[in-house]
Amino acid sequence: MRVAVLGTGIMGAPIARNLAAAGHEVRAWNRSADKAQALADDGVEPAGDIAGAVRGADVVITMLADAPAVEAVAGEALAAMDGAVLVQLSTIGPEATARVAEQAKAAGVPFVDAPVLGTKQPAEQGKLSVLASGPEDVRDRVQPLFDVIGAKTQWLGEAGAGSRLKLVLNTWLLALTEGLAEAIALAEALDVDPQTFLDTIDGGPMGAPYANLKGKLMMEGDFPPSFPLELALKDGRLALAAAAEQGLRLGALEAIVEQMNRAVEAGHGRADMAATIHASRA
Ligand SMILES: NC(=O)c1ccc[n+]([C@@H]2O[C@H](COP(=O)([O-])OP(=O)(O)OC[C@H]3O[C@@H](n4cnc5c(N)ncnc54)[C@H](OP(=O)(O)O)[C@@H]3O)[C@@H](O)[C@H]2O)c1
DSSP states (O other), rough: OOOEOOOOOOTTTHHHHHHHTTTTTEEEOOHHHHHHTGGGGOEEEEEESSSHTTTSSOOOOOOOOOOHHHHHHHHHHHHSSSOOEEEEEOOOOHHHHHHHHHHHHHOOOOOOEEEOOOOHHHHHHHHEEEEBBBBBBGHHHHHHHHHEEEEEEEESSSTHHHHHHHHHHHHHHHHHHHHHHHHHHHHHTTOOOOHHHHHHHTTTTTHHHHHHHHHHHHHHTTOOOBBBBHHHHHHHHHHHHHHTTTOOOOOOHHHHHHHHHHIIIIIIIIIIIGGGGTTOOO
C-alpha cells in the first residue's frame, strides 16, 4: 500500500520504518524536516510538505503530539487526499476526535480513530496494541497496516470508541506511575532502600512489570524519553476533561496532574514520564 505518515517523533518514526520494512511504499512528513529526512536510509521517502506526502496515498496516518497539531495537519492533509483513509493514531481524546471525524466527513474521507497502547520499544518492535474504531467497510483496508505496527488490534465500534478506551488506560497508567514515584520518594526519605520495596512487591499481586521498568529509571535518575512527561500530562488533562463532561470528578487524577505539572514546570517535560518523581522529592 502507499502510506503517508504525518509526524515522525518517538512513535511515528518507528511506525514509518516498520511499514516500509514490511514492503509498503511509505512517505513521511514531519514539522521539523530533519526527523523525516533521517528515515530515508530505512526506505521511507521524506516529503517536504503535507500535500506532497499524502498525494496518491491509500492510507494517511497521523501520529502527532496533541489535538491542535492533529487538527491543523489533518485539515491540510484532507484537502490533498484523494480516495485515501485517514487513520489517526495520536492521543487526542474523544472531543477532538469528534472534530477530526467531522473534518474528514466534510472532505468525504473515511476516518479511523486508532490510538495505540505501548511506548517507544513496542513501537520499534511492531508490538503496539491498536485500539481501533471506525466504519466497518474500511477495516480490511487498514488491518494489514495495523498487523505491521501492532501485535494486537481491537475493533471497538464507531470512531471515538478507541479514544475513549485510551483515556481509561492512561488514567490507570498515570496512577501507576505517580503511585510508584511517591512510594520510591517516600522510601528514599524514610531510609528504606527503594530496591527492597520493589523486591518485596515483585511476583506478588501488588507487583507489576511496569514498577521494575520505571522504578529503575526513578532510582537511577536517568529518564531517556519513551513517553515524554509533557504528553502524559496532556493525557491526564484530557481524561479530566472527559470525566467533567460526564459530571464526574476524579480527585486522585487531579492531584496527579498537579504533580506532573510541577515536574514539567521544573523543566522535565521532555524527559520520560518517570521524571514525575522530581515533584515528590524534597
Ligand atoms: N511515546 C509514547 O509512549 C506514546 C504511546 C502511545 C501514544 N502516544 C501518543 O502518540 C502521539 C505522539 O507521541 P510521540 O511520543 O511520538 O511524541 P513526540 O516524539 O513528542 O512527537 C510529536 C510529534 O508531533 C509533532 N508536532 C507537535 N506539534 C506540532 C504542530 N503544532 N504541528 C505539526 N506537528 C507537530 C512533532 O513535530 P516536531 O518534531 O517538529 O516537534 C512530532 O513529530 C501523542 O499524542 C502521544 O500522546 C505516545
